[in-house]
Amino acid sequence: xxxxxxxxxxxxxxxxxxxxxxxxxxxxxxxxxxxxxxxxxxxxxxxxxxxxxxxxxxxxxxxxxxxxxxxxxxxxxxxxxxxxxxxxxxxxxxxxxxxxxxxxxxxxxxxxxxxxxxxxxxxxxxxxxxxxxxxxxxxxxxxxxxxxxxxxxxxxxxxxxxxxxxxxxxxxxxxxxxxxxxxxxxxxxxxxxxxxxxxxxxxxxxxxxxxxxxxxxxxxxxxxxxxxxxxxxxxxxxxxxxxxxxxxxxxxxxxxxxxxxxxxxxxxxxxxxxxxxxxxxxxxxxxxxxxxxxxxxxxxxxxxxxxxxxxxxxxxxxxxxxxxxxxxxxxxxxxxxxxxxxxxxxxxxxxxxxxxxxxxxxxxxxxxxxxxxxxxxxxxxxxxxxxxxxxxxxxxxxxxxxxxxxxxxxxxxxxxxxxxxxxxxxxxxxxxxxxxxxxxxxxxxxxxxxxxxxxxxxxxxxxxxxxxxxxxxxxxxxxxxxxxxxxxxxxxxxxxxxxxxxxxxxxxxxxxxxxxxxxx
Ligand code: AMP
Numbered sequence: 001x002x003x004x005x006x007x008x009x010x011x012x013x014x015x016x017x018x019x020x021x022x023x024x025x026x027x028x029x030x031x032x033x034x035x036x037x038x039x040x041x042x043x044x045x046x047x048x049x050x051x052x053x054x055x056x057x058x059x060x061x062x063x064x065x066x067x068x069x070x071x072x073x074x075x076x077x078x079x080x081x082x083x084x085x086x087x088x089x090x091x092x093x094x095x096x097x098x099x100x101x102x103x104x105x106x107x108x109x110x111x112x113x114x115x116x117x118x119x120x121x122x123x124x125x126x127x128x129x130x131x132x133x134x135x136x137x138x139x140x141x142x143x144x145x146x147x148x149x150x151x152x153x154x155x156x157x158x159x160x161x162x163x164x165x166x167x168x169x170x171x172x173x174x175x176x177x178x179x180x181x182x183x184x185x186x187x188x189x190x191x192x193x194x195x196x197x198x199x200x201x202x203x204x205x206x207x208x209x210x211x212x213x214x215x216x217x218x219x220x221x222x223x224x225x226x227x228x229x230x231x232x233x234x235x236x237x238x239x240x241x242x243x244x245x246x247x248x249x250x251x252x253x254x255x256x257x258x259x260x261x262x263x264x265x266x267x268x269x270x271x272x273x274x275x276x277x278x279x280x281x282x283x284x285x286x287x288x289x290x291x292x293x294x295x296x297x298x299x300x301x302x303x304x305x306x307x308x309x310x311x312x313x314x315x316x317x318x319x320x321x322x323x324x325x326x327x328x329x330x331x332x333x334x335x336x337x338x339x340x341x342x343x344x345x346x347x348x349x350x351x352x353x354x355x356x357x358x359x360x361x362x363x364x365x366x367x368x369x370x371x372x373x374x375x376x377x378x379x380x381x382x383x384x385x386x387x388x389x390x391x392x393x394x395x396x397x398x399x400x401x402x403x404x405x406x407x408x409x410x411x412x413x414x415x416x417x418x419x420x421x422x423x424x425x426x427x428x429x430x431x432x433x434x435x436x437x438x439x440x441x442x443x444x445x446x447x448x449x450x451x452x453x454x455x456x457x458x459x460x461x462x463x464x465x466x467x468x469x470x471x472x473x474x475x476x477x478x479x480x481x482x483x484x485x486x487x488x489x490x491x492x493x494x495x496x497x498x499x500x501x502x503x504x505x506x507x508x509x510x511x512x513x514x515x516x517x518x519x520x
Contacts, residue, residue, distance in 0.1 A: 004365055006118035006147060006354055007108050008346025010155070011097060011135065013072040013179030013205065014313075016041045017340060018104045019347035020112065021366075025373030027159070027344040032107040038339050039107075041100050043068040045086035049518040052103035061241065064233045070207070071096045073179055075138075076130035094134045095510055098141035102519040105142055119144045120350040122342050124180040125151035125389045126200040128440055129452050132480050141510055147353040149478040152177075153184035154195055154386050155345025156311040160336055162348055165191040165376060169306040171333075174324060175342075176287065177312035179205035183291055185298045185305075191376035194385040197298035197413055199290050204283065206247070206314045212280045213243035213271065217260050221267040229262040238262075250276050251317050277319045284323050291327060297413065302328040310334040311341055348374075355381055387413045392473055392481060395437035395446045397427045406444045409473040418475045425466035431459055434469050434487055457485045 008019045015038040018030040032039045034054055044056035045066045060067045074082040074093040083090040108116045123135050132149050139146040153173040165188060173184040182200035217239055221229045229235045242258050249256040255272045308330050314320055315338060354365045355374055376382050393406040409420045426434060434457045441449030470486040
């Protein structure tokens with residue numbers, strides 16, 4: 001057997017986790033070096049070393065200037081737009097995430113007593129091309145072969161569905177985490193798992209509920225002492241921690257008290273669950289709207305849903321459960337550990353990827369137990385169909401209205417991997433180059449879509465107006481796009497110039513730069 005070992009990684013906004021498939025073919029969470037099953041996604045820079053996890057999190061109040069957290073929210077941004085500086089070096093979002101992955105990899109190696117070579121990393125279904133590419137880069141920078149990027153709800157659904165393949169059912173996966181919200185509708189039928197629709201908001205999560213409490217306490221403090229406690233970073237972070245603890249307490253108790261000390265003065269705010277729910281009504285309404293949209297997209301009624309699968313720490317909150325129960329009478333399933341399901345699903349996908357590779361190459365990578373666990377009744381590997389989260393289009397020129405518009409090449413909710421080919425006429429005679437603008441989004445107005453990049457192709461001379469340019473979009477299993485342009489018989493393969501991401505030479509530099517940082 002080969003020396004390769006694959007793990008699944010849930011690279012979360014607040015916490016991350018790793019999982020693997022054991023020798024009996026069963027998924028298991030990998031505890032970190034501190035013997036915890038999840039690792040806070042917090043980095044503390046201390047000279048040449050980066051401390052990741054609980055120790056970093058515990059120091060976030062005393063040394064806020066050395067701390068990085070919520071880096072997932074910055075993924076996909078170019079370095080000029082987001083970076084943090086430590087020890088005279090600028091770190092991009094991918095590099096910071098790579099440090100978290102490095103910690104998970106190192107701890108997994110310690111626990112499994114074997115080198116970890118491969119991984120599947122999860123992302124919110126709503127992550128776009130740039131955010132996905134950045135996540136792949138983070139894994140590679142940490143020294144891993146990234147087998148695949150999969151959607152968090154897909155991973156959670158896999159963790160749930162693996163041993164329920166014999167029961168045909170439609171499952172609504174509701175995943176509200178620390179910083180992101182995803183909903184997915186999944187169908188298990190004839191031992192196949194198929195994603196039907198997916199939607200979400202990657203700027204909606206537990207932190208927004210925490211902020212409701214943070215702002216309330218800050219207002220009361222200001223009213224009592226005439227000073228805004230949020231202007232001081234240490235005070236702000238301290239209050240964030242207290243607010244989060246208060247929120248969690250309100251999940252099991254009808255009231256809580258939050259005490260905040262700052263500059264020798266303090267304030268005590270009593271908060272009932274009812275009052276908290278009222279103050280965060282706008283947030284739960286946002287979740288509800290997204291649930292209704294995804295049902296419309298799936299062309300389903302709530303009666304079609306057999307089960308609601310709850311993932312993400314925030315689904316422990318009573319107001320979240322109540323809102324869902326008002327929408328659907330389907331039973332809520334939360335027996336899966338919400339903090340662990342995503343990593344477990346990633347480990348399952350990692351194993352399936354390795355087994356598929358075995359099939360292709362004929363080289364044995366895993367044990368027979370594992371193959372059996374991952375095969376359906378007919379002896380074939382379990383089939384999972386995921387779908388695109390966004391429409392991918394191309395910007396074209398409308399001759400009649402003299403304006404640009406977006407032509408959809410691959411529509412949202414197409415099964416992936418997906419390919420599409422279309423031919424377009426050039427806008428004027430004797431054009432020297434065809435510049436293809438690739439965008440992502442649901443609108444026909446280019447300004448309302450996210451630009452993904454450009455493909456700039458040289459055209460043969462003296463082409464008449466309307467000469468065909470053939471575009472091929474290929475959306476791979478990672479939901480990362482490759483575009484090919486074929487202009488008038490010129491079979492030139494043009495890859496997309498992304499607005500973000502590291503070029504190969506920058507990658508090497510980044511890897512060697514990160515190599516100097518020890519991760520604890
Ligand atoms: P995740 O990213 O899935 O780990 O979700 C973490 C989020 O869930 C954070 O915002 C936590 O504060 C929140 N959370 C965890 N447990 C509870 C609980 N019992 N009640 C309310 N929120 C919780």
